[in-house]
Amino acid sequence: MEITDVAAVEQIRAGSTEIFRVLVERHSRAVFRLAYRMTGNQQDAEDTVQETFLRAYRQLHHFDGRSAFSTWIYRIGANCAIDLLRGRKKREADGVDLLERQPAHEPSPERLTASSQVARMLGPALDELSETERAAFVMRHYEGLCIEEIGRVLGVQPNAAKHSVFRAVQKLRRALEPAMGMAR
Amino acid sequence: MSHLSEEQLVLHYYGEEGDAAAHLEHCAACRKEYQDIVRVLDACRELTVPEPVPAFETLMWQKLAPELRKPRTPWWRRGWMLAPVMAGMLAAAFFVGRISTVKVPVAGETAQAIPAQGRERILLVAMGDHLQRSQMVLVELANAKAGDAPDIHLAQERARDLVSENRLYRQTASLSGANEFSGLLDDLERVLTDVANSPARISSPELQQIQRRIESRGLIFKIRVIDSNLKQKGTEKL
Numbered sequence: 164m165e166i167t168d169v170a171a172v173e174q175i176r177a178g179s180t181e182i183f184r185v186l187v188e189r190h191s192r193a194v195f196r197l198a199y200r201m202t203g204n205q206q207d208a209e210d211t212v213q214e215t216f217l218r219a220y221r222q223l224h225h226f227d228g229r230s231a232f233s234t235w236i237y238r239i240g241a242n243c244a245i246d247l248l249r250g251r252k253k254r255e256a257d258g259v260d261l262l263e264r265q266p267a268h269e270p271s272p273e274r275l276t277a278s279s280q281v282a283r284m285l286g287p288a289l290d291e292l293s294e295t296e297r298a299a300f301v302m303r304h305y306e307g308l309c310i311e312e313i314g315r316v317l318g319v320q321p322n323a324a325k326h327s328v329f330r331a332v333q334k335l336r337r338a339l340e341p342a343m344g345m346a347r
Numbered sequence: 348m349s350h351l352s353e354e355q356l357v358l359h360y361y362g363e364e365g366d367a368a369a370h371l372e373h374c375a376a377c378r379k380e381y382q383d384i385v386r387v388l389d390a391c392r393e394l395t396v397p398e399p400v401p402a403f404e405t406l407m408w409q410k411l412a413p414e415l416r417k418p419r420t421p422w423w424r425r426g427w428m429l430a431p432v433m434a435g436m437l438a439a440a441f442f443v444g445r446i447s448t449v450k451v452p453v454a455g456e457t458a459q460a461i462p463a464q465g466r467e468r469i470l471l472v473a474m475g476d477h478l479q480r481s482q483m484v485l486v487e488l489a490n491a492k493a494g495d496a497p498d499i500h501l502a503q504e505r506a507r508d509l510v511s512e513n514r515l516y517r518q519t520a521s522l523s524g525a526n527e528f529s530g531l532l533d534d535l536e537r538v539l540t541d542v543a544n545s546p547a548r549i550s551s552p553e554l555q556q557i558q559r560r561i562e563s564r565g566l567i568f569k570i571r572v573i574d575s576n577l578k579q580k581g582t583e584k585l
């Protein structure tokens with residue numbers, strides 16, 4: 164029989180560290196998806212998954228079971244991705260590791276032919292958003308969270324979350340509409 | 348009749364603006380604007396997520412497992428053995444006792460109003476400890492330089508633990524009508540929550556906002572006053 168998330172958390176708290184593996188295997192793909200959309204590349208997404216589960220493990224005593232474990236870990240994941248983006252911006256500003264990092268969103272040749280110019284511009288356009296705007300947009304647009312849930316994940320009021328989504332869409336329109344032959 | 352704002356149209360796209368549909372039905376200008384938004388946002392769906400590496404979950408676990416085994420008990424937790432629930436119970440005993448000393452007119456000192464002096468003393472120590480540790484976090488943040496992205500992750504981890512303790516003390520204080528305490532704990536909790544929820548590498552404006560908050564509420568000073576009152580109360584009881 165499959166152990167539930169809540170039961171797993173209890174066993175881990177009681178000292179069975181190994182059980183944490185169940186939670187990692189069950190939820191890491193969802194966190195990866197979110198992290199990839201927020202960071203734009205595979206390596207950063209994997210790092211985010213690592214950091215997310217490490218933080219979750221260390222803060223497991225804060226998990227009170229009122230929300231699902233998936234929601235809780237998702238929330239940590241979003242915040243880890245935001246931290247990573249902030250760190251990345253700072254390193255780039257300092258001129259560090261520009262050479263080391265894989266370029267984000269490098270389209271494969273087949274994707275280039277198959278998709279419009281828009282797809283190619285989307286990655287850089289997303290990189291132009293602030294961390295919070297990007298997080299809010301990814302959660303609303305790709306993950307289907309409602310404004311209120313986004314506010315909870317980011318620890319802000321719904322109005323602030325709404326504003327972040329809106330700002331993101333405004334910036335994306337500005338970046339993408341010319342490429343789509345749309346006059347503004 | 349005024350047109351729909353861009354924000355309303357964006358929310359409508361996500362099904363979070365109930366009133367837009369009726370207007371769109373008979374307003375060509377808004378319909379055009381909405382179609383533009385739809386085109387861009389639909390195009391954004393092209394961002395595909397690649398499959399992670401093979402055996403991704405196993406790989407993640409293999410990388411994580413050694414990290415989990417590293418001991419990581421922060422120094423300030425060692426020796427702190429009062430579980431929050433226990434602390435909450437003690438807090439209840441303390442505040443109930445405190446209230447009855449206020450409400451029941453007694454000739455002598457507070458002795459008869461508080462049935463379990465021993466428990467109260469433990470609580471005074473626990474509360475004092477909580478306030479002192481909170482104070483340390485606040486002082487550290489108040490003194491942090493708002494230069495480029497200061498790393499506050501240590502203060503933050505401590506804040507995370509303090510928040511849940513604080514909540515129990517605050518709830519009990521407020522239920523018991525101990526308003527001077529619950530007011531202070533309420534202010535403290537807001538700041539601690541802010542700190543706990545901010546990123547480990549905080550931006551300067553965010554740090555400055557937290558610092559302003561600490562300062563405007565006179566939090567550090569108030570904590571010192573209450574802490575020294577608690578200490579005094581503790582000595583009276585001895």
Ligand SMILES: [Zn+2]
Binds near residue numbers: 349350370376378
């Ligand atoms: Zn209109």
